[in-house]
Amino acid sequence: MHMADALKFVSAQPKDTQGVVASAVYAGGRRVAEIPIGEAGEWSRRPGHVVWIGLHEPGLDLLRQVQREFNLHDLSIEDALKAHQRPKLEQYGEALFVVVRTAQMLDGRIAFGETHLFVGHGYVVSVRHGASTSYTPVRERCEADQKAFSEGEDFILYAVLDFIVDNYMPVIEAIQAEVEAIEDSILAETATRTQVPRLYQLRRDLLRLRNAAVPLVEVCRRLEQPGLPGIDPAMSPLFRDVSDHIRRVQEEIESLREVLAFAFETSLMTGQAQQNEITRKLAAWAAILAVPTAVAGIYGMNFENMPELEWRYGYVLVLAAILVACGWLYWRFRQNGWL
Template structure:
């Protein structure tokens, strides 16, 4: 059974202007009209709905199968005159980065978007396209660009948020009371993990843009290629920013580990220093604790004060020496 909530929008356009919303059953009839194209938006469709889409748009069964299945890697594939593009989306929710997927099936007369997981609505993209009829006249290629540009632009706020978090961690780096070593490393590891996932989502878009620029001239016009070059540049800058931030995170991890090691060495030095000081009375007291009948000074009345004074003096001199050396 097809749930109406799975169909976000189904609209027909002509000469850059919206004509009307249509039902799924009307798609094949509308495509027979000259100069029209259909933009269909789906949200986590079931098998029955995807089979209906396959029938109406005459799609390749492998393309439909891939569009239905989530957990696809970002890619672009060609099935006759139809392109299948997979994009990984990302958005912030409660301070966490959530990832989803958008699968795009586009041909000369149609665009079908299939959203899986955490993905923003493309209502704003549709509104933006409808406000630019002179560009929307290019058809599905402009819609494809608008969706890709929207996905890439949503990466930027996430990167800004991660940079802000790292700035806060960087301020705490030389403040031992801010976070314990273990907690600090856990925070940095989570930050690095999110950067790696963002890079995995963005990097394949370089190959997608390259293929759209070099091939598929039947779908991507010469004028439209300039827009995909713009996306390519945005992705390159985003990846460079992420790589620099990841290097800084790795450096912060190394600095934190070095601080932990230095702190441990300081503790060992302190314990060793006090151990050396305590060794003096321990040695003397153990010597006089052997209970021999004849030992020097046992019968002299000033033996105990003299020995005690010598211990205090020796301990004090050693303490001052260690203090001066920075061990205490």
């Protein structure tokens, strides 16, 4: 369904179905019709038909309506309403309930969302919460590949999982580009004070992304195994491919975390080196200034028996000695790289 069609369809729904992005029935890989939620259960029980419903942050009334149509379990409805679940796959009778974490870059931070998938014989219901890309491109891609789409609800589940995992990569690439820029500035000694907290922030976000992505390996592993309702064993290679993509995401995350740790340590070492440089310069100037300070302190004691006070050229000689001593110290510090 195109976005314009989806919006038109949603606007035509009654108030208790607001949150419905798309609701359509398919047969043989072709879209038969757009249907209201109240007719979804009847269409799903027709041989060779699959109902695909997309919801975005639905309310309890809408979820209860979907529950009645497909006889969904109360616990899965409760999880889909509250969100904030860890990635998992649960089996309730002849239905599957899959939770997947989604991720997007928003204002320089990784924003996380959730997608809950109800999969059973003749139906797939996707529920999106939080930061998540619309699954309209997935629906359009499936509709364009009618042969693969005719496989049914398990192919829809694969297509959504694959889309979610693929969307992790733009997030990683955006962080990688920023990390490389920060790393270059650190090595060029042009880093700013705000970059150290940013490095820590990025490392923490990557850890959260890892915790969101890695559990999907176990979800796909279970989907590869025979015996799950509605999952054709012939789909195992596709779910295995999703697992491979997740492992690649995991490797990229671990690599980036190592780079961030190196950049963080390098920034701290650079900062310490800069502080040591400043300390050396201050110590050098303090040593230079100590010479005139010491001489002035001696002549400022105001003793009566100081023969130097009677010398005609004493003042000139003292100033010359001070300048020579300070000049020699300056030259030595320059030679040693302290100034």
